[in-house]
Amino acid sequence: HFEIVKSLATVSHRDIVDCIEELNTVSRSFTDRAGKQLRFIIKRGSDGTIVWKATIRIRCLKINTNTNVIESARLLTLRQFVVIYKEIIERVSTLSSPQEEESCIANSPERSSASRRDELTASAFFPMSDKTELDDEDTENECCVCMDRKACLMLSCCHEFCEICIDNWTKDGLHSNCPLCRTLVSGADDTWVLTDKTDQRDYASEVRGYLVGIADRADDPQS
The missing domain is CATH 3.30.40.10 (Zinc/RING finger domain, C3HC4 (zinc finger))
Structure with a gap:
């Protein structure tokens, strides 16, 4: 996991904000049947120091969109946020096949630009050169x-x-x-x-369950 550590050393505050916005966009697409979804936000005052990478805390909130009530929450360190970011983006990326992506890009230049922006956002934490290593499941696990x-x-x-x-x-x-x-x-x-890879047809429901379940792991909903 050297690349994660290296990313933590080089990532900027703007990169963090961009990645939080990206996860919030993704989360809105994976509201579960009960209307619950995740929202990420930087805890006020936790990123205002010179050593902000050590003090920053990202709040992961599980919100009932039917009532707009925060049902539970947990605080994430920068390292924990990077791990969750990587996990969510990898899981969501499996929902679209390469053929479908190429079709969308060919039919929509705006989508192509958006995809490039997404790649730049993700590259702040996980460079494209890491894909080969991540594909080696035996070594990774x-x-x-x-x-x-x-x-x-x-x-x-x-x-x-x-x-x-x-x-x-x-x-x-x-x-x-x-x-x-x-x-x-x-x-x-x-x-x-760590879970084994499942059939691609199960990924949509798996991602919904994973996203909504993250906030349930907090001991104190008011943390």
Whole structure:
């Protein structure tokens, strides 16, 4: 995950704002059957310091669009936002086949320009040169400890582990950090379960469930 770390070092505040706007646009297209959707917004005052990359917090809100009520929320660090951004954009990108994209671009020059803008926005975090590495699923999902079994859990530091290795690390109750970088892991909110790729026909419902479910992982809805 070196590229994520490198992106964190070079990303600008404008890039963050653009990516938040992009996720909000995407989220509006994936309102679930109950009328719930996600909205991302920078927490007021969290990005006003010189070291804003360390202090910034992005609020992820689950909103009931029928009542305009915020049902739950969670605060994301910059690193957590990057991970979620990457996950959402990758999942949404699978909903359109390359043939469909080419057809849309050919029939609409405006869509072509919009697509180029989207690529520039995404490239602020994930350069096009990373696609080859991301396509190598076996390498991407390899456990960082044993380097043998497939990883099924990812911590907030973006390191991935198989269930056996992370269980061995935490079973004595003495370790509450990442085995590699020693980043503190406070609990379930700092852990993501890695899912296998599913049939493309299931992606639309999967993305809706994923998007709306993100905010439910907060312990304190008022955080």
